[in-house]
Amino acid sequence: RPTRVQYKFVLLGESAVGKSSIVTRLTRNEFNQYNESTIGAAFVTKDVALDDSSTAVLRIWDTAGQERYKSLAPMYYRNAEGAVVVYDITQEESFNKAKAWIGELQRQNETRTMIALVGNKTDLADKRTVSYEEGARYAGEVNALFFETSAQSGQNVSELFEQLAKKIPRP
Ligand code: GTP
Numbered sequence: 001r002p003t004r005v006q007y008k009f010v011l012l013g014e015s016a017v018g019k020s021s022i023v024t025r026l027t028r029n030e031f032n033q034y035n036e037s038t039i040g041a042a043f044v045t046k047d048v049a050l051d052d053s054s055t056a057v058l059r060i061w062d063t064a065g066q067e068r069y070k071s072l073a074p075m076y077y078r079n080a081e082g083a084v085v086v087y088d089i090t091q092e093e094s095f096n097k098a099k100a101w102i103g104e105l106q107r108q109n110e111t112r113t114m115i116a117l118v119g120n121k122t123d124l125a126d127k128r129t130v131s132y133e134e135g136a137r138y139a140g141e142v143n144a145l146f147f148e149t150s151a152q153s154g155q156n157v158s159e160l161f162e163q164l165a166k167k168i169p170r171p
């Protein structure tokens with residue numbers, strides 16, 4: 001008989017890497033070139049099929065990447081089943097920031113949050129400074145899933161949430 005589970009998901013990462021754009025692509029299948037920087041955090045839900053008879057309701061917190069909001073983050077990642085840690089493949093510094101978020105998650109988290117590391121903006125491949133291999137290698141070291149996405153084209157966006165949801169041990 002059909003089952004529904006609810007999972008708390010959080011997006012983390014430096015400002016302007018495209019967290020909100022990924023969420024907008026996922027939930028509305030839209031992209032805005034002039035997206036506004038998030039204030040505090042935004043909340044959305046999305047249903048994802050786990051198999052023929054079960055659905056995960058993702059309760060997604062899209063956090064603000066600007067430094068001034070950093071102290072709020074623990075509220076959003078606490079007890080999260082899934083964390084999507086995003087960097088911009090054209091900004092090396094945002095990759096370092098993603099590594100720092102993963103370090104913080106692994107230090108602070110009492111529950112075992114499944115992590116996906118995500119290199120966004122693959123449509124800007126000509127400006128790439130972080131290679132696919134670098135991202136994949138680091139994800140492997142910290143036991144995270146790895147995806148490269150484009151919120152602009154939609155590449156890998158729904159796959160990322162579906163695969164992360166499927167990785168979570170069922171309650
Ligand atoms: P904060 O809310 O400040 O933490 O930023 P954010 O991570 O939510 O970034 P946001 O989604 O607002 O995107 C920042 C800028 O990058 C916007 O101008 C987006 O249009 C652009 N952007 C996001 N994703 C992509 C992408 O995949 N490709 C390209 N070319 N631009 C993108």
Ligand code: MG
Pocket residue numbers: 019020021036037038062063064065
């Ligand atoms: Mg945002």
